[in-house]
Amino acid sequence: MADRYLHLTGTAPGRFLTRRLGLPQPVPLRRWSREAPGLDGPLLHLTAGESAIGGELAKVLAATGLPVELRAARPAGIVLDATGVASARGLAQVHAALHPVVRSLAPGGRIVVIGAPPSSEDHHQAAAQQALEGFVRSLGKEAGRGSTAQLLRLPAGAAPTVAESTLRFLLSPRSAYVSGQVIELTAAAPEPVADPDAPLAGRTALVTGAARGIGASVASVLARDGARVVVLDVPGAQNDLVRTADRLGATALPLDITAPDAAARIAAAAPDGLDVLVHNAGITRDRRLANMPAERWAQVVEVNLDSVLRTTDELLASGTVNRGGRIVATASIAGIAGNDGQTNYAASKAGIIGLVRSLGPRAAAEHGVTVNAVAPGFIETKMTAAVPFLIREAGRRMNSLSQGGLPVDVAETVAWFAQPGSAAVNGQVLRVCGQSLLGA
Numbered sequence: 194m195a196d197r198y199l200h201l202t203g204t205a206p207g208r209f210l211t212r213r214l215g216l217p218q219p220v221p222l223r224r225w226s227r228e229a230p231g232l233d234g235p236l237l238h239l240t241a242g243e244s245a246i247g248g249e250l251a252k253v254l255a256a257t258g259l260p261v262e263l264r265a266a267r268p269a270g271i272v273l274d275a276t277g278v279a280s281a282r283g284l285a286q287v288h289a290a291l292h293p294v295v296r297s298l299a300p301g302g303r304i305v306v307i308g309a310p311p312s313s314e315d316h317h318q319a320a321a322q323q324a325l326e327g328f329v330r331s332l333g334k335e336a337g338r339g340s341t342a343q344l345l346r347l348p349a350g351a352a353p354t355v356a357e358s359t360l361r362f363l364l365s366p367r368s369a370y371v372s373g374q375v376i377e378l379t380a381a382a383p384e385p386v387a388d389p390d391a392p393l394a395g396r397t398a399l400v401t402g403a404a405r406g407i408g409a410s411v412a413s414v415l416a417r418d419g420a421r422v423v424v425l426d427v428p429g430a431q432n433d434l435v436r437t438a439d440r441l442g443a444t445a446l447p448l449d450i451t452a453p454d455a456a457a458r459i460a461a462a463a464p465d466g467l468d469v470l471v472h473n474a475g476i477t478r479d480r481r482l483a484n485m486p487a488e489r490w491a492q493v494v495e496v497n498l499d500s501v502l503r504t505t506d507e508l509l510a511s512g513t514v515n516r517g518g519r520i521v522a523t524a525s526i527a528g529i530a531g532n533d534g535q536t537n538y539a540a541s542k543a544g545i546i547g548l549v550r551s552l553g554p555r556a557a558a559e560h561g562v563t564v565n566a567v568a569p570g571f572i573e574t575k576m577t578a579a580v581p582f583l584i585r586e587a588g589r590r591m592n593s594l595s596q597g598g599l600p601v602d603v604a605e606t607v608a609w610f611a612q613p614g615s616a617a618v619n620g621q622v623l624r625v626c627g628q629s630l631l632g633a
């Protein structure tokens with residue numbers, strides 16, 4: 194559904210009026226396109242005090258393809274290496290590095306602070322590194338003009354190359370609707386990618402709930418990145434499903450994900466195994482708890498959580514998910530913040546977060562597979578078009594970018610999780626919500 198307010202603030206009289214009234218000032222976000230795939234300008238590489246990871250980071254930043262500079266009049270991105278900040282006094286170096294340059298960041302710019310995990314043995318280091326979280330979340334709220342800020346934690350002793358796929362994503366238009374996030378990497382080495390323009394070439398991906406909305410967009414972005422795609426949706430959505438499949442050169446699998454033989458049918462549709470499994474299918478059956486019949490509760494938990502747990506277990510146990518595979522589940526900010534009328538939905542989506550955090554490390558150790566979740570905020574789809582006008586407007590504006598996201602914003606995040614280079618991204622829940630105030 195068109196965001197008329199965003200169009201209004203894009204006109205001179207609309208901007209004048211809304212500024213006078215003190216209303217939000219969203220700016221159109223620039224997404225990835227083949228013609229303009231990268232940020233438009235140099236990347237400023239700064240260090241707060243003494244880096245704990247040394248000069249290797251410079252090579253990784255150079256690999257993003259952006260021109261890296263130590264001084265830039267109008268940077269499109271700023272990376273601050275704060276890995277060595279280990280005391281409250283050391284935080285002054287963070288201020289000293291960013292204070293003089295933050296104003297010069299180009300519109301739609303990216304700030305990435307690189308930190309270290311807070312130590313359980315050194316509470317001064319832990320305090321300083323945790324401080325970076327509050328700092329970055331505040332910076333995301335201050336940045337304005339479509340700019341974003343994130344904190345990326347590198348484990349002690351890990352080669353900075355583990356961060357390459359994540360930095361490529363964060364320092365690009367693909368992460369347009371991601372802000373105020375903290376990502377904690379493991380030390381797992383990235384798998385080589387032959388063609389950076391087709392990182393999923395030769396890989397097979399299956400996306401559930403792919404007939405429309407976010408799922409169709411995920412399937413489309415994974416196909417763009419070179420994957421052979423299988424799109425799955427309920428038999429009742431077969432027409433849309435076949436249309437999506439035809440558009441992408443994908444295979445359609447009409448199947449209710451809650452069917453007892455769902456995992457077996459998925460395995461049969463992917464004879465060479467799956468490299469990417471995206472659990473996207475989801476439903477809402479909203480009612481306040483006092484008015485909610487048991488079936489409404491059960492339907493939502495069954496589709497959104499139980500079928501995800503069941504099919505994941507079976508597809509891992511049968512070896513259908515290949516080594517180096519990527520499992521991505523779909524949570525929601527409702528699972529983090531809670532929502533009036535959504536006890537069933539929020540419970541199911543919080544359950545996804547529990548699944549990802551628990552299974553991620555074990556799946557990596559036992560199967561060489563990562564497990565992550567995307568947690569969308571307000572995304573412009575049929576689901577949110579059905580929301581009453583005032584609640585919809587509030588959902589759109591109550592975030593640092595003052596607008597709703599698009600399905601492609603979620604899809605780009607899933608594609609980053611899915612990359613062979615993202616082996617170090619595991620057990621993470623990334624919110625794609627424009628830094629929503631809900632559950633912040």
Ligand SMILES: NC(=O)c1ccc[n+]([C@@H]2O[C@H](COP(=O)([O-])OP(=O)(O)OC[C@H]3O[C@@H](n4cnc5c(N)ncnc54)[C@H](O)[C@@H]3O)[C@@H](O)[C@H]2O)c1
Binds near residue numbers: 426474476523
């Ligand atoms: N749109 C948002 O703002 C938003 C926000 C947070 C989370 N999400 C989550 O993102 C996912 C996609 O949402 P959307 O907005 O694209 O929704 P949507 O309703 O447009 O699409 C969901 C798809 O899942 C399919 N599906 C439902 N039950 C199924 C089943 N049993 N088996 C197979 N397929 C099934 C539907 O037929 C539909 O095509 C969902 O998990 C949703 O909870 C969406």
